[in-house]
Amino acid sequence: MLEDDFSELETLRLEKINRLREQGIEPYPTTTFITHTTAEAVAAFEAVEADADAALTAVVLAGRLRAIRNMGKLSFAHIEDRSGKLQLLLRVNELGQEKLDAFVSDFDLGDFIEASGTMMRTKRGEVTLLVEDFRMLAKALLQLPADKDEVVNGEVIRHAVLTDPETRYRQRYVDLAVNPEVREIFSKRTATIRALRAFLDERGFQEVETPILQPIYGGAAARPFTTFHNELNQELYLRISFELYLKRLIVGGLERVYEIGRDFRNEGVSFKHNPEFTQLEFYMAYADYHTIMEMTEQMISFVAQQVLGTQKINFNGHEIDLTPPWNRVQIRQGLIDHAGIDINDYPNAVALSEWLKEHHIDHKPDAPRGKLIGVLMEEFLEPILIQPTFLYDYPRDISPLAKNVPGDPQTVERFEGFIGGVELCNAFTELNDPMEQEKRFTEMGRAYAENEEERHPMDEDFLKALAYGMPPTGGFGIGVDRLVMMLTEQRSLKEVILFPPLRDTESGPSA
RNA sequence: GGGCGCGUAGCUCAAUGGUAGAGCAGUGGCCUUUUAAGCCAUUGGUUCAGGGUUCGAUCCCCUGCGCGCUCACCA
Incomplete structure (x- = not known):
């Protein structure tokens, strides 16, 4: 029961609700009569303010009470809605003593209120609603964390905000209610996805939906979540990527x-x-991976422009310029330049592992060649991946779905995009030779034979699809959360995911 | 999973081996132009949980729970 946990304060507010009901006032009414958002009301007032003959701007507004300053015969308050904050002025002159007393006694911070009246400007110059009538829209039982804004020289200073990360994530509704900058992050997240869609739609792409529950998972090397469908009497996996289904559509x-x-x-x-x-x-x-590279830099800079109005971001402590063209570094050449090793001289894992050992670089000695090259990249190429950079031409043995670089059996046409040292996207010229694809699956199966969970399962139907013929195709994948993290200059994915995963506690998943 | 750190009022934080305090919000009062409103008074705590050491633990020790950072893993 909600009531069991009630503190003195909540009990007090419950009494206010009962008092309202006794007076015939419904504390949770169904209908509202809003005419403007707070921002619209301000705009409407300012449009006619200079004109002395203009009619008074009459409005009905609604919002959450975020500040109350009672001063005897009058009260100031601020309400907040999706468009911003607006000051209310409640005076005994308009309302009468009884109505004003009702406001003072029954309304608390966090309550939703509807207020009607005319717009005016106070002596201090703030556009304000002079309230002629008001109504409870929804009574809050629990108090929001106290937060106050102080304006000093035009700068807003926040006092006593909610900062505890656990509370912010578990009770995101509270976080959103009191931290406008958090609302701003998620508004940018929405804008990012909208811009990505706009970019692709503009170029004739068709948005599709493919299965989340899959009988065979594939398209990446990760452990899946497993579930079970009762009626089909079948184990299913939550997808780890969309790749194999989207290529079927090609x-x-x-x-x-x-x-x-x-x-x-x-x-x-x-x-x-x-x-x-x-x-x-x-x-x-x-398209091949070079085409996709160009599209990628165009797409990300377009998104940044749409969402932020600029191509420059500050991420991980670095000033980053997203303006195309981005740096392009071939992995082999990058390692020659920065590590002094030509990986083509080390055609197998054993030889590479020897080199790493000689240079005292930590690695798993039995890892496949591609993973050891990955170790080299982490060790030597990290510093050049701050500004937007495409690393390209990846080892074949860690890229079972990408097409070979012509004449180079160890290397595939694949690139990854990095910003601020963090991998953002992954793309390649898709392997469309069904026989070669089957071979790759088999190789992967062998390479990971000792680790059943990491095995790349054979998708026979996907091979059949390729056998019907897939045109040369470029494919691309991007972690949208990571992109949003970079664009909003956050340090953690949790800051751009509304309800990040946290361990369950006794009081439930989000309390 | 390993390492490090943290957990005190609704929020943000203090403090102490002798059972806890501030600001904000809350409650009562004064106040007709405030905006961190002000002034006076005041309520509010299982100091994350359990165990140990001690005459006495919120503090020291152990275990657990949760969160953060980090390493590993995630091509």
């Missing part, structure tokens, strides 16, 4: 498709990893 002739949705990976959590995350993948027939 086979089907859709030519340009994309999907924005949730992927699920049963792995660790960090500032840049979350077990469920939003992914955008697109596939474009008759």
Whole structure:
């Protein structure tokens, strides 16, 4: 029972509700009569303010009470709605003593109020609603964390905000209610996804939806979440990527498709990893990875312009310029330049591992060649991945779905985009040779044979689809949460996910 | 999963081996132009939980729970 946990304060507010009901006032009415948002009311007033003959601006507003200053025969208050804050002035002159007393005694911070009256400007110059009547819209039982704004030289100083991360994540509704900058982050998140869609729609891409529950997971190397469908009597997996389904659609002739949705990976959590995350993948027939690289830098700079109005961001302590063209670094050349090693001289894992050992670089000695190259990249290329950079031409053995670089059997046409040292996206020229694809699946199966969970399961139907013929295709995937994290200059994915995963507690999932 | 750190009032934070305090919000009062309103008074605590040491633990020790940072993992 909600009531069991009530403190003195909540009990007091419950009594106010009962008192309202006794007076025949419904504390949770159904209908409102709003005519303007607070911002619209201010704009409407300012438009006619200079004109002395203009009629008074009469409005009905609604919002949450965020500040109350009672001063005997009058009260000031601030209400907040989606468009901003507005001051209310309640005076005995307009309301009468009884009505004003009702406001003082029954209304608390956090309550939703409807107020009608005319717009005016106070002696201090603030546009204000002179209230002629008001009504309870919804009574708050629990008190929001106290937060006050002080304006000093035009700068808003926040006092006593809610900062405890656990409370902010578990009770995001409170976080959102009291921290406008948090609302701003999620507004930018929405704008980001809107801009991504606009960019792709403009270029003739078709947005699609593919299964989240899959009998075979694929398209990435991650451990899946497993579930069970009772009626089908079958184990199913939550998808770890969209890739294999979207490429089936390319086979089907859709030519340009994309999907924005949730992927699920049963792995660790960090500032840049979350077990469920939003992914955008697109596939474009008759494109290769160079085309996709150009599209990527165009897309991200377009999104930044739409969302932020600029191409410059500050992420991870770095000033970053997203303006195309981005740096392009071929992995082999990058390692020659920065590590002094030509990986083509080390055609197998054993040789590479020897080199790493000689240079005292920590690694798993039995890792496949591609992973050891990954170790080299982390060790030597990290510093050049601050400004937007494409690393390209990846080892084949860690890229089972990408097409070979012509004439180089160890390397595939794949790139990853990095910003601020964090991997943002992954793309390649898609492997469309069904026989070669089957071989790759088999190789992956062997490479990970000792680790059943990491095995790349064979998707026979996907091979069948390729066998019907898939045009040359470029494919692309981006972690949307990471993109939002960069654009909003946050340090953790949790700050851009409305309800980040937290351990369950006794009092329930989010309390 | 490993390491480090944190957990005190609704929020933000103090303090102490002798059972806890401030600001904000809350409650009562004064106040007709305030905006962190002001002034006076005042309520509010299982100091995360359990155990140990001690005459006495919120503080020291152990265990658990939760959160943060970090390492590993996540091609």
